[in-house]
Amino acid sequence: MAGLGLSALFWLNWQTGQQPHSGYLFDMPTSQAEASYCIAVVERVREITHGRGAERLEAFIDEQLTFWRKRVEGQFSTGRSALARDSTARQVNEGAHLHLAIQDCGLRAVSFYGARFASMGG
DSSP states (O other): OHHHHHHHHHHHHHHHHHSOOOSSGGGOSSHHHHHHHHHHHHHHHHHHHTTOSOHHHHHHHHHHHHHHHTTOTTOHHHHHHHHHHHHTSTTOOHHHHHHHHHHHHHHHHHHTTOOOOGGGOO
C-alpha cells in the first residue's frame, strides 16, 4: 500500500513539473502583463485608502505606480481583469490578496528589476 502512495506522489509531482510556468508574478504571460497586474493592485489599494492611509504606505503606492507604469506598454486591461478574477475567486479575501500582492509587486520591483523605493528605507 505504501508503494502505491509513493507512486501516486511521484506521478503528481512529475505532472506538476510538466505544466509551464511563466516566471512572472501572478502567472502573467509577459513582463508587461505583470506590470499591468501590479498597477491594478496598487490602484485598487489606493481606491481603498482614498490616499489617506499611512504616509509610508501612500508613498509606497506612488512609487510603485511610477515604477510599473514605465513597464506596462499599454496592457492595462490585462492586469485589471486578472486581478478582478483573482480577488473575487471563491474563498479569496480581497483585502488579504491585495496585502500580499502589493508586497509581492514591491519585492519583485526591487529584487528582480533593481528598483529603489525611498518608502522602503529605514
